[in-house]
Structures are given as structure tokens and as C-alpha cells.
Amino acid sequence: MTSTFTYYPGCSLESTGIEFDQSIRAVFERLDITLQELEDWSCCGASSAHSVNRELSLALPARNLALAQPLGRDMVIPCAACYNRHKTADYEMRNNPIKRRELEELLGFQFKGEIEVRPLLDIMVNQVGLEVIRSKVVKPLKGVKAVSYYGCLLVRPPEITHFENPDHPVYMDQILETIGAEALSWSYSTECCGGGLSLTKADVAAKLVNRLVEHAAEAGAEIMVTSCPLCQINLEMRQTAVRKKLPIIYFTEALGIAFGCSEASAWMRKHLIDPGQYFSSLGLL
Amino acid sequence: MKLTDQVNLISQQDVQLCYHCHKCTAGCPVVADMEYGPDRILRMLQMDDRERLFASHDIWLCASCETCGTRCPNEIDIARVMDALRMLALESGVTPAEPDAVKFHRLFLMVVQSMGRMHEATLFAAYKLWTRHILADMDSGAQLFLKGKIPLVPHLIKDRDQIKKVFKETQARAEQ
Numbered sequence: 001m002t003s004t005f006t007y008y009p010g011c012s013l014e015s016t017g018i019e020f021d022q023s024i025r026a027v028f029e030r031l032d033i034t035l036q037e038l039e040d041w042s043c044c045g046a047s048s049a050h051s052v053n054r055e056l057s058l059a060l061p062a063r064n065l066a067l068a069q070p071l072g073r074d075m076v077i078p079c080a081a082c083y084n085r086h087k088t089a090d091y092e093m094r095n096n097p098i099k100r101r102e103l104e105e106l107l108g109f110q111f112k113g114e115i116e117v118r119p120l121l122d123i124m125v126n127q128v129g130l131e132v133i134r135s136k137v138v139k140p141l142k143g144v145k146a147v148s149y150y151g152c153l154l155v156r157p158p159e160i161t162h163f164e165n166p167d168h169p170v171y172m173d174q175i176l177e178t179i180g181a182e183a184l185s186w187s188y189s190t191e192c193c194g195g196g197l198s199l200t201k202a203d204v205a206a207k208l209v210n211r212l213v214e215h216a217a218e219a220g221a222e223i224m225v226t227s228c229p230l231c232q233i234n235l236e237m238r239q240t241a242v243r244k245k246l247p248i249i250y251f252t253e254a255l256g257i258a259f260g261c262s263e264a265s266a267w268m269r270k271h272l273i274d275p276g277q278y279f280s281s282l283g284l285l
Numbered sequence: 286m287k288l289t290d291q292v293n294l295i296s297q298q299d300v301q302l303c304y305h306c307h308k309c310t311a312g313c314p315v316v317a318d319m320e321y322g323p324d325r326i327l328r329m330l331q332m333d334d335r336e337r338l339f340a341s342h343d344i345w346l347c348a349s350c351e352t353c354g355t356r357c358p359n360e361i362d363i364a365r366v367m368d369a370l371r372m373l374a375l376e377s378g379v380t381p382a383e384p385d386a387v388k389f390h391r392l393f394l395m396v397v398q399s400m401g402r403m404h405e406a407t408l409f410a411a412y413k414l415w416t417r418h419i420l421a422d423m424d425s426g427a428q429l430f431l432k433g434k435i436p437l438v439p440h441l442i443k444d445r446d447q448i449k450k451v452f453k454e455t456q457a458r459a460e461q
Contacts, residue, residue, distance in 0.1 A: 011403035016434050040443045042401040047349065048393035051371045051386075054295060055455035060397070063451060106454055107447075156351035157362060166355060192314040192350035199412065200386040201346065202421070204318050208348075237425050270432050272425060 005123065006068045006075040006115075007035035010082035010229075011043050017079070017229025019267035023252035024078055024120065026261045030136055031128055035076065038068055044085040047196045047230075058099065059106055061089040065117070066109040078120040078252075080228035081195075084153035084161060086117045091160045119154055119163060121171040121227055121251070130178045138260040140180025143282045146254070147186050147221040148172035149212070151231040155190050166190070172225060172251050179258035186219040188212050195234040202238065209238040213246050223278060224248045236272040247275035257284055288335045288373070295369035302359040303327045309353035309363055319343045323353050323363050330366070339374040343367075345383035372459070388415050398452045401442030405435050 013021035028035050041064050049057035065086060068075045077083040093100040093111045100111050124133070150169050158166040169190065173183035193212055194205035212235070216224050224246055226232050235248045249271070257264045257279060265285055268276030279285040293299055303324075310322040321329070321343050329338050338344065347367040354362040374381060381387045392411045396404055409426065413419050429435050442448070 014440065015403075015405050015436055016429060018434055042442050042444075042448055043397045043403050045394070045397060046403075048390040049397075050349070050368050051390050052375065052394065053372065053455055053459045054368065055458045056394070056452065059451045059455050063447065102458075106451065152348075152350040152352070156355045157364075158355060192348050192352065194314065194348050196348045196350075197315070197346070197386075199422075200383065200389045201318075204315055204346065207317070208314055237422070270434060272428055272432075 003127065004034040004036055004073055005118075006071050006073045007037045008041055008064060008068070008075055008077045008082060008086070009037065010077065010079040011046075012079055012081075012229035012233075016233045017250075019253060019270040020078060020229050020232070020250045022263065023250055023256045023261075023267050026263055027252050027255045027259060030259050030261070031132065033123075033128065036071070036073075038064060038071075038075070041067065044082045046081045046085060050085075055102075057085065058089045058092055059103060061086040062093065062103045063107055065090060065093075065111075065115075066107045069109065069112060069115060072115065074116045074118050076118055076120055076123055078227065079230070080119070080151055080153040081230050083117065083119050087160050087162075090117050119227070121154070121175075122163070124175060125171045130174060133175065133178050133255070137179050137258045139258055139284055141176070141254060141258050141282075141284060142180050144176075144181035144254075144279075144284070145184060145220055145222045146176055146181050146225050147184050147216045147219055148176060148189055148251075149193075149216075149224050149226045149231065149235075149248075150190050151195070151226065151228050152190065152192050153230075154228065172227060175251055176225060176254065179255060181254065184219045184221050186215055186221070188215045193231050193234050194238075195228075195230040198230075198234040198238060205234055206238040206240050209235055210241045213239050213242045216246060217242070217244070221246065223275060225251050225254055227251050233272075239273070245273045247271065247273045247278055249275045288333050288338070289330055291373055292330060292366055292369045295372060296362065296365040298361050298366055300327055300330050300361060300366060302361055303331065303357075304359070306358060308356045308358065312352045312356050314350060314352065315346050315348055319346055323347075323367075326370075327361070327363065327366070330370075335377075338370055339377055339379040340382055342382040344370045344374060345381060345386040385416050385418075388412065394452075398448060399445075400439050401445050401448045402440055404439035406437055407439065409435070
């Protein structure tokens with residue numbers, strides 16, 4: 001059965017998170033799921049709009065929701081920050097009639113609330129299913145010792161994000177185990193990496209990143225797996241006071257390697273901390 | 286209007302519900318770098334201490350990770366309270382304690398306003414020039430560029446008129 005989703009990549013997936021976009025597209029192709037990129041989508045305002053103007057922080061993502069609505073398909077958003085902002089606008093329009101009318105008037109549309117904004121991990125586990133994922137594995141990630149890192153914006157605030165268990169999410173761990181990797185247990189999978197402060201308060205971000213990397217290493221991890229482009233770049237850029245730099249990959253890259261995607265080596269070369277060597281040493285690339 | 290009421294109105298929260306259990310501060314990832322921490326920020330807000338709040342580093346240090354609000358027994362979304370304090374501090378004209386953060390947000394939104402999407406090359410160059418942190422992150426910036434992760438040519442969306450309208454009208458509404 002093939003299915004189609006509206007796809008909102010977000011700005012990071014065209015730049016610093018390009019290997020996330022490339023691996024998503026490759027993996028979905030192998031899963032026979034069509035991602036149709038939203039025509040003329042715009043930036044959601046991410047971490048800046050909500051700090052300066054609440055109305056703007058709702059109107060920017062609402063514009064994309066208005067574009068996606070007539071297509072009648074659920075909208076998949078890989079970036080945790082974009083997901084959070086779109087979900088917040090969706091929540092406001094569903095629960096606050098005054099806000100909804102303001103946004104409808106501003107954007108010239110009528111909100112129907114018929115499509116869902118969904119994170120990539122939800123699609124993978126609940127739409128595709130772990131059994132289908134398992135059936136596509138040609139190279140089990142045997143020997144890969146990983147920790148899953150979910151970060152903040154995918155899981156909090158829970159009444160808006162509705163992402164499985166906000167204290168102890170397991171989707172990414174389940175996917176990693178399904179493709180043969182070892183998903184190690186650790187206590188920091190939803191602790192903040194300080195991504196929002198990465199440029200303006202680099203020293204504060206570095207403290208948070210180093211703490212995460214140290215705890216991941218302590219758990220025995222040789223690689224960290226994420227699903228957010230803002231966490232990913234921050235975790236790569238701000239590792240300083242650690243003994244050995246830990247590679248940070250997207251879970252879709254792990255899936256791509258397990259599915260035998262030939263493009264995987266090219267994704268590895270996009271990283272600031274090379275994960276390619278690690279996978280080669282295990283005979284997986 | 287009292288600051289407490291203004292913040293409650295913008296954030297749609299009720300800060301008077303806080304009974305200072307300190308769960309927010311205990312879980313805050315950046316509290317070590319703050320002057321007060323989220324709990325004392327809420328206390329100052331209850332006491333209407335506008336001056337100290339607007340001048341504080343903490344409102345700009347908050348990473349919006351939402352840990353505090355998720356744990357709050359009174360369900361106060363403290364990250365949204367911090368957002369409201371940022372907006373009101375900017376509006377008041379007080380010099381922000383973290384001017385780089387404000388410059389970053391302003392430039393970020395200027396890029397989105399003119400192009401409809403983020404363009405990192407423009408944002409980074411403008412941020413460096415404005416803050417004069419010319420040499421910061423040169424190494425990783427150069428690596429990202431060489432790896433093709435910072436496109437030079439921006440993508441301009443088609444319906445930029447609508448984006449301009451969104452910025453104009455939401456700005457007008459915020460000023461009301």
C-alpha cells in the first residue's frame with residue numbers, strides 16, 4: 001500500500017541539516033511512501049519569532065497550515081522546532097476561537113482542522129510500523145552502540161506536542177533496536193542541548209552539550225542519534241571539553257545504512273564530526 | 286496596567302498560581318548561568334518588580350526547553366512567561382542585558398521577512414558585523430560552507446507579499 005504525505009522540510013533541511021533531508025527522502029522511497037513537498041512553504045519563525053512577537057510566531061506557521069489544508073493530507077515535519085511551532089499554531093486554532101478568527105482573517109482561509117501535523121518518528125512507528133522497517137533491513141547495524149536523543153521541542157510541552165511519553169520517549173530506541181543496533185539506556189534523552197543559545201551564548205550551549213556527550217559516553221555510546229537539525233548542529237559544533245568527540249547522526253541516516261542506501265556515504269561526509277569511520281570500522285559502509 | 290497582568294495577558298498564564306515549590310529551578314538546564322532562576326523570576330513578577338526583570342539576563346538566557354512548564358504542578362508555562370517578559374522588555378526600550386540575543390532575533394526575522402525563508406549566509410554575516418564577533422566560529426563556519434551546508438544563493442518564496450503582510454499586521458496587533 002502506498003501512501004502520500006505533505007512534507008514540510010523547513011529551512012535547516014535545506015542547509016545545515018541537508019543530510020537529514022537527503023536521508024529522509026531516500027528512506028521513504030524505499031518504504032514506498034510519497035512525500036509531497038508543500039508548495040511555496042515559508043519559515044516558521046522558529047526560536048526567534050516567539051521571543052519577539054507572539055502573534056507573528058503563530059501567523060508564520062499558520063500560513064503553511066493554510067497551504068497544506070486543501071491538499072487534505074497529514075503534514076510530516078522532521079525538524080523538532082518547526083514541528084513545535086506548527087503544532088502550537090494548530091493547537092491555538094483548534095482551541096482558541098478568537099485567535100483562529102484573527103489568523104483566518106489575516107491569511108484569508110478557513111481553518112477546518114482536518115489535517116494533522118505529525119513528527120517523522122510518529123509516521124515511522126505508527127504509519128510504517130516496525131515490522132515493515134524490519135523487512136527492509138539488508139544490513140543490520142550489528143555492533144552499533146547508540147543513545148537516542150530526542151531533545152526538547154518534540155516532546156514538550158506535552159499538551160501541545162502529544163508525542164508519546166514526554167518523560168521517557170521510546171520511538172527512536174525501538175527503531176534502532178529494529179534495525180539491529182543497540183539502543184543504550186541513559187537519563188538524558190530529553191534534556192536540553194541549548195541549541196537555541198548556540199550562536200548567542202556559545203559558552204552556555206557548550207556546557208550543556210559537553211554534559212550530554214559525557215553522559216552518553218558513560219552509558220557506553222559510540223554514537224548519538226537525533227531527530228532534530230538544531231540539536232544535531234549544536235551537538236556537533238559545541239563539543240569541546242570532551243575526551244573523544246562523539247558523532248551525531250539522524251535516525252534516518254541509521255535507517256538508510258541498514259536499508260543499504262548507496263547514498264549513505266555521501267551523507268556521512270556532510271558531518272562536522274565524521275560518523276563514516278565508525279560505520280566503516282563495523283563493516284557497515 | 287500592572288506587569289503581572291500584562292504578562293498574564295500575553296502569555297495566557299496565571300503567574301499568581303505559583304507557590305514556589307522550586308521544581309522549575311531544580312530542573313532548569315541553564316540555571317547555573319542565571320542570576321535568579323525561573324522561580325525567583327516568577328516571584329519578582331508577582332511583586333511587580335518591572336525594573337529588575339527587564340534588566341535581567343535570565344529572560345534572555347532561557348533556552349525555551351519547556352522543562353519548567355512541563356513539571357510545574359500549577360501548569361504555568363514558564364517559557365511562555367519568559368517570552369512575554371522579553372517582548373515587554375523590548376517594548377519598554379530598556380537596554381537588554383543580552384544584546385546579542387536581541388540582535389540575533391531581529392536579524393533572523395528580517396531575513397524571513399524579506400525572503401520568506403531563512404538564509405544562513407545572510408544571517409551569519411549580518412550577525413557577525415552587527416555584534417563585531419567577526420572571528421567567532423570561523424572554523425566550523427568555513428567547514429559547513431565547504432561541505433555545501435551554507436548555500437550562497439537564497440531561496441526566495443513566491444508569495445513574499447503575504448509574508449510582508451503577516452509581518453506588518455502582526456506588528457500592528459502587538460503594538461495595540
